Amino acid sequence: MRVTFDPPTDPAAYSFVHRLRVRFAETDAMGVVHHGAYLPYLESARVEYLRSLGHPYGELRQEGIELPVIELALRYLRPVRFDDVVDVHLVVASSSATTLQLGYLVTADGTARATAVTVHGVVSAGSGRPTRAPRWLANLARRP
Amino acid sequence: MRVTFDPPTDPAAYSFVHRLRVRFAETDAMGVVHHGAYLPYLESARVEYLRSLGHPYGELRQEGIELPVIELALRYLRPVRFDDVVDVHLVVASSSATTLQLGYLVTADGTARATAVTVHGVVSAGSGRPTRAPRWLANLARRP
Amino acid sequence: MRVTFDPPTDPAAYSFVHRLRVRFAETDAMGVVHHGAYLPYLESARVEYLRSLGHPYGELRQEGIELPVIELALRYLRPVRFDDVVDVHLVVASSSATTLQLGYLVTADGTARATAVTVHGVVSAGSGRPTRAPRWLANLARRP
Amino acid sequence: MRVTFDPPTDPAAYSFVHRLRVRFAETDAMGVVHHGAYLPYLESARVEYLRSLGHPYGELRQEGIELPVIELALRYLRPVRFDDVVDVHLVVASSSATTLQLGYLVTADGTARATAVTVHGVVSAGSGRPTRAPRWLANLARRP
Numbered sequence: 001m002r003v004t005f006d007p008p009t010d011p012a013a014y015s016f017v018h019r020l021r022v023r024f025a026e027t028d029a030m031g032v033v034h035h036g037a038y039l040p041y042l043e044s045a046r047v048e049y050l051r052s053l054g055h056p057y058g059e060l061r062q063e064g065i066e067l068p069v070i071e072l073a074l075r076y077l078r079p080v081r082f083d084d085v086v087d088v089h090l091v092v093a094s095s096s097a098t099t100l101q102l103g104y105l106v107t108a109d110g111t112a113r114a115t116a117v118t119v120h121g122v123v124s125a126g127s128g129r130p131t132r133a134p135r136w137l138a139n140l141a142r143r144p
Numbered sequence: 145m146r147v148t149f150d151p152p153t154d155p156a157a158y159s160f161v162h163r164l165r166v167r168f169a170e171t172d173a174m175g176v177v178h179h180g181a182y183l184p185y186l187e188s189a190r191v192e193y194l195r196s197l198g199h200p201y202g203e204l205r206q207e208g209i210e211l212p213v214i215e216l217a218l219r220y221l222r223p224v225r226f227d228d229v230v231d232v233h234l235v236v237a238s239s240s241a242t243t244l245q246l247g248y249l250v251t252a253d254g255t256a257r258a259t260a261v262t263v264h265g266v267v268s269a270g271s272g273r274p275t276r277a278p279r280w281l282a283n284l285a286r287r288p
Numbered sequence: 289m290r291v292t293f294d295p296p297t298d299p300a301a302y303s304f305v306h307r308l309r310v311r312f313a314e315t316d317a318m319g320v321v322h323h324g325a326y327l328p329y330l331e332s333a334r335v336e337y338l339r340s341l342g343h344p345y346g347e348l349r350q351e352g353i354e355l356p357v358i359e360l361a362l363r364y365l366r367p368v369r370f371d372d373v374v375d376v377h378l379v380v381a382s383s384s385a386t387t388l389q390l391g392y393l394v395t396a397d398g399t400a401r402a403t404a405v406t407v408h409g410v411v412s413a414g415s416g417r418p419t420r421a422p423r424w425l426a427n428l429a430r431r432p
Numbered sequence: 433m434r435v436t437f438d439p440p441t442d443p444a445a446y447s448f449v450h451r452l453r454v455r456f457a458e459t460d461a462m463g464v465v466h467h468g469a470y471l472p473y474l475e476s477a478r479v480e481y482l483r484s485l486g487h488p489y490g491e492l493r494q495e496g497i498e499l500p501v502i503e504l505a506l507r508y509l510r511p512v513r514f515d516d517v518v519d520v521h522l523v524v525a526s527s528s529a530t531t532l533q534l535g536y537l538v539t540a541d542g543t544a545r546a547t548a549v550t551v552h553g554v555v556s557a558g559s560g561r562p563t564r565a566p567r568w569l570a571n572l573a574r575r576p
Contacts, residue, residue, distance in 0.1 A: 003217070021332075023328050023331060023332055023335075024328075024331055024335065024345070024460060024461065024466075025327070025328040025331055025460065025466050025468055026328075027460050027461035028456060028457065028459050028460060028461070029456065029459035029460070029461070029463045029464075029513075029514055030210055030212065030269075031461045032461075034456075034457050035183065035212070035213040035216065036180055036183035036184060036187075036457055039179065039180035039183070039313070040180060040311050040312075040313040040314075043180075043311060043312055043313055044309075044311055047311075047312065047371065056371065057312070057370075057371065058370060058371045066174055068174065068179070068220070068223075069179040069220060070219070070220050071217075071218065071219050071220065072179065072216070072217065072218040072219075072220075073147070073215075073216070073217045073218075074215065074216040074217075075214070075215050075216075076212070076213060076214050076215065076216075079212075079272065081461075082345075082346060082461055083335065083344065083345065083346045125174075128174075128223065165476075167472050167475060167476055167479075168316060168317065168322075168472075168475055168479065168489070169316065169322055169324055169471070169472040169475055170472075171316050171317035172312060172313065172315050172316060172317070173312065173315035173316070173317070173319045173320075173369075173370055175317045176317075178312075178313050180313055183457070184455050184456075184457040184458075187455060187456055187457055188453075188455055191455075191456065191515065200515065201456070201514075201515065202514060202515045225317075226317055226489075226490060227479065227488065227489065227490045291505070318498055318500065318557075318560075323471065323500070323501040323504065324468055324471035324472060324475075327467065327468035327471070328468060331468075354462055356462065356467070356508070356511075357467040357508060358507070358508050359505075359506065359507050359508065360467065360504070360505065360506040360507075360508075361435070361503075361504070361505045361506075362503065362504040362505075363502070363503050363504075364500070364501060364502050364503065364504075367500075367560065413462075416462075416511065
């Protein structure tokens with residue numbers, strides 16, 4: 001699979017939002033948030049989204065399933081700075097028994113700062129081998 | 145600009161390589177390197193590549209130029225683990241007076257672990273506004 | 289100055305608390321939060337404490353003052369894991385025109401996980417040279 | 433156990449040195465290396481020190497032993513900046529069947545930038561419970 005989703009910059013296109021505040025440790029010598037620090041932001045949004053569905057990621061892991069990122073695309077539009085309040089908007093772009101594709105929009109002060117897509121495999125926690133997603137996960141993109 | 149380069153998995157397609165060793169701090173509870181920890185690997189390879197050209201990134205910054213990442217694509221093929229010796233192969237995919245596109249192949253033990261592309265803007269260090277790249281940088285993709 | 293404060297494990301000894309949730313990116317291959325990931329936790333608690341006083345750290349920086357960590361002591365008592373809800377308790381141990389000493393207790397599920405002390409210098413944002421703290425900061429330890 | 437070692441600022445007092453280069457990702461908006469980024473530096477020096485003894489940390493982990501940090505003290509003397517070449521000097525301050533205490537001196541350009549001490553427990557990789565160190569590890573402080 002490849003990234004097939006083109007994440008829009010309109011928050012209305014997203015079904016979930018996670019709010020966080022930029023830490024000083026996440027900034028770099030350019031005076032803005034380091035481009036690598038956005039990945040934990042997206043990850044936190046995913047974790048909170050799964051919790052909101054009643055399926056905390058920790059439970060999924062205890063059931064023997066991991067959702068490693070197998071592909072990632074990010075576009076940086078405007079910088080985010082120390083202490084900014086950031087909203088990470090999330091939408092399920094596609095889902096199947098074997099992969100999950102999520103789209104993200106990062107905003108602060110009501111303006112778009114970045115868009116992103118992550119593609120996840122569904123693997124067995126022990127072996128790291130591909131396994132089949134539980135039905136609720138495979139059908140995630142079909143939620144009303 | 146968008147990512148237009150599709151990074152090959154053959155190291156022979158790359159012109160530069162930077163070797164590093166995985167730190168324990170870069171692993172996560174899946175027992176492998178966290179997907180976000182690859183970004184500093186790519187960054188270190190860029191910095192060493194510029195140094196190898198006689199243009200350390202620090203000098204570029206002192207001349208008032210920054211090369212922020214404005215777009216990023218990553219594909220994770222096989223995990224990398226604590227203490228692995230990792231080679232980050234780099235090639236200039238395209239360059240102009242305003243942007244730079246780099247391709248990467250991450251290998252360990254001779255096998256491909258990830259491929260990546262970063263697109264960089266050329267901005268003024270003070271204002272963050274777009275500026276023009278010095279000639280050597282704009283012509284980087286044409287190097288023999 | 290040296291660390292002179294011995295942080296107690298009783299939350300009642302602390303005057304402020306900041307709650308956060310452990311990110312997956314903060315774990316390591318031991319399956320617990322990496323010991324280095326606690327430092328941003330303490331930092332976030334400091335930032336929120338200053339905000340609670342009506343003196344956001346960002347304002348302090350705009351006024352030309354930084355509070356770099358010049359000394360740090362940490363004791364790890366029990367691990368913290370992915371998705372744990374963590375409370376960082378904070379108390380001002382001492383303050384003067386030139387230094388600030390803070391004590392911390394990290395708890396999760398009501399049990400102590402770590403204690404810490406940070407000592408901060410008061411420096412000029414531009415030069416990094418020591419400067420004098422504003423009166424409210426110098427007198428912080430005397431707050432009722 | 434508590435930190436009992438006071439790390440000197442003379443490199444001659446240390447028995448091992450590990451060299452690394454500061455990454456851009458390790459800097460913060462103060463324009464210097466973030467105080468939390470020193471912890472992976474110390475960790476890398478430990479790992480290379482054990483390797484130099486013929487006991488790679490990875491092997492120790494495969495034998496079922498982990499050496500988690502249970503206590504940490506750091507003193508920041510002068511900042512380190514992007515692209516600086518940093519030497520992490522290391523000495524075994526004390527060792528026993530149950531704990532290991534290491535001292536560190538961080539230098540750049542021949543001047544002291546930080547000193548540190550880490551105290552490690554010896555625990556079983558599976559359970560995290562205290563276990564006994566192999567003889568070579570328990571006797572590390574007695575090496576000629």
